[in-house]
Amino acid sequence: MAVRDHLRTIKYAAWLGWQMDSNWTNPYLFIAYSLVKPIAATLILVFMYLVIFSSALANPAVFSYMYIGNAFYMYVAQVLFGLVMVIYEDREHYQTLKQVYIAPISFYMYIIGRAIPKIILTTIGILITLAFGVVFLSLPIDLLTISWMLLAAAMLLGLLCICMIGIALAGIALLTAKHGSGINEGIAGAFYLFCGVVFPITFLPAWAQSIGLAIPITYWLEIVRRAVLSGSGVPNISGLEAYSNSEIFLLLLFSSLLFFVISIAIFRYADYLARKKGKLDMTTTY
Amino acid sequence: MVLAIEAQALTRVFGGKKSKEPLVALDRADLQIEEGELFGLLGPNGAGKTTLIKILATLLLPTSGSVRVLGHDVVTEAQAIRPRINMVSGGETSGYGLLTVKENLWMFSQFYGIPSVEARQRIDDLLTVFELSDKANAKVRTISTGQRQKMNVARGFVTDPDLIFLDEPTLGLDVNASFAIRNYIRQWVKHKGKTVLLTTHYMQEADDLCDRVAVIDHGRILACAEPAKLKRGLQRDVTFTIVTTPFPEAAGVGALPGVKGFVNEFVNDGTELRLVLEEESVIADVVSYITSRQAKVLSLTKTMPTLEDVFIELVGRGLQ
Amino acid sequence: MIDWRLELRAVKGRAYPRIIGAWREPSWVLFDIFLPLLGIAAFIFYYRSMGAPEVFTGFVVLGGAMTAFWLNVLWSMATQFYWEKETGNLQLYLLAPMSRMSVLAGMALGGMFFTTVRAASTFVLGFFIFGVALQVSNILGLVAVFLITLIALYGMGMMFASLYMLYGRGAYNVSSLAQEPIYLVSGFYFPVKELGFWVAAGASIVPITLGLDAMRQLLFSESSVNPFLPWTIELLINCFLAVFFILLARRSLHYMEYLGKREGRLTLRWQ
Numbered sequence: 001m002a003v004r005d006h007l008r009t010i011k012y013a014a015w016l017g018w019q020m021d022s023n024w025t026n027p028y029l030f031i032a033y034s035l036v037k038p039i040a041a042t043l044i045l046v047f048m049y050l051v052i053f054s055s056a057l058a059n060p061a062v063f064s065y066m067y068i069g070n071a072f073y074m075y076v077a078q079v080l081f082g083l084v085m086v087i088y089e090d091r092e093h094y095q096t097l098k099q100v101y102i103a104p105i106s107f108y109m110y111i112i113g114r115a116i117p118k119i120i121l122t123t124i125g126i127l128i129t130l131a132f133g134v135v136f137l138s139l140p141i142d143l144l145t146i147s148w149m150l151l152a153a154a155m156l157l158g159l160l161c162i163c164m165i166g167i168a169l170a171g172i173a174l175l176t177a178k179h180g181s182g183i184n185e186g187i188a189g190a191f192y193l194f195c196g197v198v199f200p201i202t203f204l205p206a207w208a209q210s211i212g213l214a215i216p217i218t219y220w221l222e223i224v225r226r227a228v229l230s231g232s233g234v235p236n237i238s239g240l241e242a243y244s245n246s247e248i249f250l251l252l253l254f255s256s257l258l259f260f261v262i263s264i265a266i267f268r269y270a271d272y273l274a275r276k277k278g279k280l281d282m283t284t285t286y
Numbered sequence: 287m288v289l290a291i292e293a294q295a296l297t298r299v300f301g302g303k304k305s306k307e308p309l310v311a312l313d314r315a316d317l318q319i320e321e322g323e324l325f326g327l328l329g330p331n332g333a334g335k336t337t338l339i340k341i342l343a344t345l346l347l348p349t350s351g352s353v354r355v356l357g358h359d360v361v362t363e364a365q366a367i368r369p370r371i372n373m374v375s376g377g378e379t380s381g382y383g384l385l386t387v388k389e390n391l392w393m394f395s396q397f398y399g400i401p402s403v404e405a406r407q408r409i410d411d412l413l414t415v416f417e418l419s420d421k422a423n424a425k426v427r428t429i430s431t432g433q434r435q436k437m438n439v440a441r442g443f444v445t446d447p448d449l450i451f452l453d454e455p456t457l458g459l460d461v462n463a464s465f466a467i468r469n470y471i472r473q474w475v476k477h478k479g480k481t482v483l484l485t486t487h488y489m490q491e492a493d494d495l496c497d498r499v500a501v502i503d504h505g506r507i508l509a510c511a512e513p514a515k516l517k518r519g520l521q522r523d524v525t526f527t528i529v530t531t532p533f534p535e536a537a538g539v540g541a542l543p544g545v546k547g548f549v550n551e552f553v554n555d556g557t558e559l560r561l562v563l564e565e566e567s568v569i570a571d572v573v574s575y576i577t578s579r580q581a582k583v584l585s586l587t588k589t590m591p592t593l594e595d596v597f598i599e600l601v602g603r604g605l606q
Numbered sequence: 607m608i609d610w611r612l613e614l615r616a617v618k619g620r621a622y623p624r625i626i627g628a629w630r631e632p633s634w635v636l637f638d639i640f641l642p643l644l645g646i647a648a649f650i651f652y653y654r655s656m657g658a659p660e661v662f663t664g665f666v667v668l669g670g671a672m673t674a675f676w677l678n679v680l681w682s683m684a685t686q687f688y689w690e691k692e693t694g695n696l697q698l699y700l701l702a703p704m705s706r707m708s709v710l711a712g713m714a715l716g717g718m719f720f721t722t723v724r725a726a727s728t729f730v731l732g733f734f735i736f737g738v739a740l741q742v743s744n745i746l747g748l749v750a751v752f753l754i755t756l757i758a759l760y761g762m763g764m765m766f767a768s769l770y771m772l773y774g775r776g777a778y779n780v781s782s783l784a785q786e787p788i789y790l791v792s793g794f795y796f797p798v799k800e801l802g803f804w805v806a807a808g809a810s811i812v813p814i815t816l817g818l819d820a821m822r823q824l825l826f827s828e829s830s831v832n833p834f835l836p837w838t839i840e841l842l843i844n845c846f847l848a849v850f851f852i853l854l855a856r857r858s859l860h861y862m863e864y865l866g867k868r869e870g871r872l873t874l875r876w877q
Contacts, residue, residue: 033782033783036783041786041789044786044794044795048656049656051658051662052653052656052662093689176633183633183641185637186636186637186641186642187641189644189646189648190644192645198648199648200655298870345697345700345701347864347867368701372701373697373701380694380695380698384623385622389626392619393619393622393623394702396616397619397703398702399609399703
């Protein structure tokens with residue numbers, strides 16, 4: 001299929017996703033939602049930190065490690081959750097999945113398109129969260145010292161990788177009941193645990209560290225921290241300090257390629273099973 | 287005469303806030319339906335049929351007017367009405383896909399407090415009548431659309447209501463299934479003395495089944511009488527059926543003087559026009575119009591008025 | 607005059623799809639029992655990376671277990687009427703003579719099966735895997751706190767269900783909005799008193815706040831818990847909240863249904 005067709009699919013899927021994600025309420029409530037949700041999620045961890053340390057400046061390495069990791073992890077949670085919900089909602093709520101499925105478009109491109117508004121909204125949330133951290137919690141981010149090229153490259157590759165994992169989960173969602181939205185919690189929870197999001201992976205048992213080192217999210221978060229905190233003092237507690245930026249980036253690239261292949265394989269098999277078992281238009285809300 | 291439904295000057299308006307144009311769905315509609323009557327409600331899409339049914343079923347409040355169902359006011363005594371009514375809509379997707387047909391029917395029976403033993407017996411009887419016994423233990427998400435609609439109809443009758451609202455109940459059903467359901471409805475009313483309010487787009491269904499029929503359009507009741515009486519009312523008019531070669535300009539027939547109403551449809555590589563004329567001589571003008579636009583008249587038949595003709599005259603157009 | 611046989615049958619009827627659904631769609635066993643442990647484990651290691659006392663591991667396990675009930679209330683109770691409206695069941699429920707609360711009670715009881723399994727397995731597995739040290743001081747008190755907290759929580763869920771019945775997608779997103787802030791202000795993972803008296807007091811309107819605080823006092827050594835109020839007071843407050851929310855839910859359901867019928871929104875899909 002021509003590149004132009006794919007881009008058109010992405011464009012209109014993104015438009016559809018934006019219509020659905022943004023038009024549910026008046027603008028003020030939407031703004032409140034965009035502000036409150038990411039900050040509240042972060043403040044849980046902030047208060048867990050403050051219960052132990054009493055001040056954000058007591059252990060800045062741990063604090064900035066946690067804060068940056070948790071902020072950018074929102075992409076993982078929101079995109080993965082969002083793409084699974086795309087399948088559930090299209091299938092059971094709007095009952096349009098089968099029409100989209102049989103349309104002459106790439107279903108991968110459709111899902112990626114649906115992910116774009118979620119990425120945009122999450123980016124807003126992340127920026128708000130980081131600004132909150134800088135203003136109220138002395139988070140040491142300096143716009144003048146951020147390594148923008150490194151950050152851009154990491155974001156591009158990282159988001160692509162996240163979208164591909166989301167596609168795999170979307171495939172699994174084709175086979176599961178709507179109440180199996182525990183899939184999001186579970187998989188996102190697995191990444192949260194193994195990928196050094198809020199604590200260095202060195203605190204995990206050795207076997208768990210091996211798992212974390214095989215997941216691209218680990219390297220992505222590390223390189224994002226280095227890019228954002230460059231010049232401000234990158235916390236040397238991640239367990240990956242021995243690797244240079246280029247090495248981390250290469251590790252991210254290779255692990256992303258591996259996950260890319262695995263995700264496509266999972267999706268294709270799930271897609272095959274869904275068609276074989278007639279699950280593309282099942283309703284499971286009970 | 288005991289009335290199952292009594293509506294006076296019933297009005298329902300939607301919207302009107304935030305500079306949106308208000309929509310008058312029902313406009314001072316008057317309706318009286320006796321107990322034991324099988325009453326039909328005909329109207330094009332958007333006429334107000336479903337709005338009327340929702341008000342009668344206590345799902346919607348009227349904007350003004352009064353409505354009593356089974357002797358109770360729908361606004362203030364809804365709780366007294368509900369144990370005695372039920373509703374079935376065409377194309378319903380209610381129930382839960384992973385329950386079986388029997389389980390879905392049993393679940394809904396519990397919402398009416400029917401003891402399980404009695405409910406199961408009723409369910410078995412209804413499944414037999416509607417030829418669904420072989421699907422009793424099939425999960426609802428595995429059955430066809432027609433079978434699902436049969437299940438929906440069974441759900442309506444399993445509670446043995448005194449009054450049932452059937453909103454296009456035979457939608458999506460094949461000929462045999464539709465026949466079975468119509469037969470059941472007819473017997474149910476006849477032997478149990480219950481009341482049915484039926485809406486349908488199938489004129490023949492209304493003609494065959496209904497004791498009386500009301501025609502509604504733009505929220506107003508245009509006529510209400512026995513089908514035979516409505517048809518007799520048309521006998522001063524003349525009805526014709528003309529079949530022509532493909533005739534794209536058929537819409538222009540409606541503008542001819544003396545044509546009270548007409549509907550056209552494309553059939554078998556031709557066009558069929560069904561006309562209601564003020565007098566027989568108008569047919570000459572119609573034929574001239576057709577031939578002047580290079581179409582040929584393949585057949586011309588004078589017909590006895592049907593309920594559809596009544597509908598066309600009252601509403602000015604066919605069912606859309 | 608309440609027809610108790612009708613209402614009990616309605617509860618039974620509505621609970622049935624939830625229970626049977628759990629048997630027929632067993633994917634939740636993996637996703638709702640084992641995988642949530644991962645998120646809990648992450649918080650435990652986070653505390654350990656900061657050198658937190660071991661009792662905080664217990665706080666996280668308890669909070670993680672109770673999360674199951676909060677999520678069940680928020681998503682499977684509060685938003686359920688919205689989903690029922692979208693699938694066409696709501697109008698049939700409203701047409702039937704049973705009480706709306708019986709429908710919701712049936713949903714709650716039916717959903718409680720796998721919610722309890724999830725919560726119990728989270729607690730037991732968390733207890734064994736992470737070596738949580740318990741000091742149960744009053745088992746009857748603990749059971750009472752747990753049950754009253756659930757009743758009050760589900761009562762609150764019923765009240766929310768009435769809003770969602772009417773306000774569609776906006777209310778659905780409010781549910782999503784409420785999820786993390788409640789984790790924060792209700793002290794799921796740390797003693798709520800750490801947030802300050804007034805925040806804790808305000809958060810106490812959510813029954814799980816005081817329920818968690820009381821359970822911490824009854825499960826762990828008193829010196830490490832930093833309680834907000836004595837657990838007996840918290841139990842009494844939750845008793846009051848249980849009655850309050852159930853009565854409020856009843857009125858709210860009635861009023862919302864009236865509003866929906868007046869505005870014609872009870873059967874309006876895709877709002």
